[in-house]
Amino acid sequence: MTRLPSAGKLKSWASKLRQARKNFKEADYITVHVPKNEQTLNMINTEQIKMMKPTVRLVNCARGGIINEDALYAALAEKRIAGAALDVFPKEPPENTKFKDFANWPCYASPRRKHRKSANRGSGRSCFKFL
Numbered sequence: 001m002t003r004l005p006s007a008g009k010l011k012s013w014a015s016k017l018r019q020a021r022k023n024f025k026e027a028d029y030i031t032v033h034v035p036k037n038e039q040t041l042n043m044i045n046t047e048q049i050k051m052m053k054p055t056v057r058l059v060n061c062a063r064g065g066i067i068n069e070d071a072l073y074a075a076l077a078e079k080r081i082a083g084a085a086l087d088v089f090p091k092e093p094p095e096n097t098k099f100k101d102f103a104n105w106p107c108y109a110s111p112r113r114k115h116r117k118s119a120n121r122g123s124g125r126s127c128f129k130f131l
Helices: 007-026 046-051 069-077 113-130
Strands: 029-032 057-060 083-086
Touching: 007 046, 046 069, 069 083
Parallel strands: 029 057, 057 083
Antiparallel strands: none
16 A cells, blocks of 8 residues: 655645746756656656746756757747757767757867867857857
């Protein structure tokens, strides 16, 4: 038999949910730092993105799949949010990602000179494409 949460636990969850909704509505920047598991998969989806200000920047520093890519792409394409920074994708490395429709600046942590040069050239091309 499943035990129901206590009244105190339910109040705590309700309070956290209200705070999360307030944060989605008021934040200028939202960064994601959670592990990927069943509870966090597609944690940020159309419903949460619709709560955000049109000037918000959404940054995923966690794992791919936590922000629903279709919902994020639609929000960016329709200019419902100002921008997003993705360091991760559900499938790595990303192949033919639709996010290439937007200005992209690759991030390489490699200390090797040839990788940094490649990243710089890619960034430059993205800047010209964007302008």
